Amino acid sequence: MLQLKNVHKFYGEGRQRTEILHNINLDLNEGEFVAIVGYSGSGKTTLVKLLAGLIAPDQGEVLFKGQRVQGPSHERGMVFQNYSLLPWLSVAKNIDLGVAQVYPQWNKRQREEHVMRYIDMVNLGPAAHKHPVELSGGMRQRVAVARALAMNPEVLLMDEPLSALDALTRAKLQEEILKIWNEDRRTALLITNDVDEGILMADRIIPLNPGPQATLGPAFKVDIERPRIKTKLNQLPEYKRLRNDIIEYLLDTGAESKRNQKLAQERLLPDARPVLPRSGFSLAFR
Numbered sequence: 001m002l003q004l005k006n007v008h009k010f011y012g013e014g015r016q017r018t019e020i021l022h023n024i025n026l027d028l029n030e031g032e033f034v035a036i037v038g039y040s041g042s043g044k045t046t047l048v049k050l051l052a053g054l055i056a057p058d059q060g061e062v063l064f065k066g067q068r069v070q071g072p073s074h075e076r077g078m079v080f081q082n083y084s085l086l087p088w089l090s091v092a093k094n095i096d097l098g099v100a101q102v103y104p105q106w107n108k109r110q111r112e113e114h115v116m117r118y119i120d121m122v123n124l125g126p127a128a129h130k131h132p133v134e135l136s137g138g139m140r141q142r143v144a145v146a147r148a149l150a151m152n153p154e155v156l157l158m159d160e161p162l163s164a165l166d167a168l169t170r171a172k173l174q175e176e177i178l179k180i181w182n183e184d185r186r187t188a189l190l191i192t193n194d195v196d197e198g199i200l201m202a203d204r205i206i207p208l209n210p211g212p213q214a215t216l217g218p219a220f221k222v223d224i225e226r227p228r229i230k231t232k233l234n235q236l237p238e239y240k241r242l243r244n245d246i247i248e249y250l251l252d253t254g255a256e257s258k259r260n261q262k263l264a265q266e267r268l269l270p271d272a273r274p275v276l277p278r279s280g281f282s283l284a285f286r
């Protein structure tokens with residue numbers, strides 16, 4: 001359905017030019033829910049922007065159903081970390097904006113009915129005519145999810161949509177997104193820094209190794225039956241095993257990346273001699 005083929009992405013110019021993503025290959029199959037987990041700053045947002053067509057790769061290809069992605073499209077709906085709602089429009093109007101783009105042939109009443117269906121789906125009926133400023137963070141994120149879904153995308157791309165929320169709201173929204181996803185099993189990609197969230201929601205979890213030059217790690221298959229109940233998951237031995245495996249992998253690659261950075265620093269400063277600070281606990285370079 002959606003593919004990254006030998007993708008490399010750089011940021012910056014001249015000596016500042018840095019390879020953020022290195023030779024990324026990813027296949028999202030139809031109806032599959034994939035989670036990408038990784039350290040902050042490793043390039044997760046860059047990866048999802050490539051899939052959405054918001055930025056282009058420097059090398060390699062992004063393919064949607066075999067066709068090269070040329071730019072953003074409503075076929076690939078995106079939910080951002082920061083909601084990105086228009087503050088001067090009500091909840092309903094924020095959602096309607098996208099719906100009108102996708103269904104220009106619909107009249108106002110048809111659009112209203114459609115918009116209200118998605119507002120109800122995320123339990124925001126009473127807030128339909130409120131403005132974003134009047135909503136809590138969790139409610140805003142619900143609007144962002146409803147807006148993306150109302151445009152009926154074939155693929156739903158979510159960039160840490162829940163990371164700014166408190167634990168309770170986060171758990172509730174995880175449940176809602178899963179319920180909605182379960183109704184028609186649309187292809188979905190979730191970027192998260194939370195391994196538990198990945199196991200709760202995804203069919204496969206793929207770590208993004210620390211950058212620069214981040215690569216994708218091996219896919220961890222989540223073979224836990226759905227529906228998955230958050231409170232019951234952590235009693236399952238297969239959940240514990242999988243969680244441990246993923247966390248161990250992330251810690252190992254994190255430690256390796258730190259070692260490599262230190263080596264690179266030593267190579268950049270060959271005459272740097274370690275200077276022991278007074279405490280004697282850590283090394284500093286001059």
Ligand SMILES: Nc1ncnc2c1ncn2[C@@H]1O[C@H](COP(=O)(O)OP(=O)(O)OP(=O)(O)O)[C@@H](O)[C@H]1O
Binds near residue numbers: 020038040043045047
């Ligand atoms: N437009 C840009 N120009 C230059 N550098 C950028 C740009 N966008 C991101 N970067 C850099 O690329 C790296 C990866 O950024 P990205 O936002 O993709 O990481 P991330 O894994 O999503 O981080 P987080 O989890 O903190 O949101 C970072 O070092 C960031 O500073």
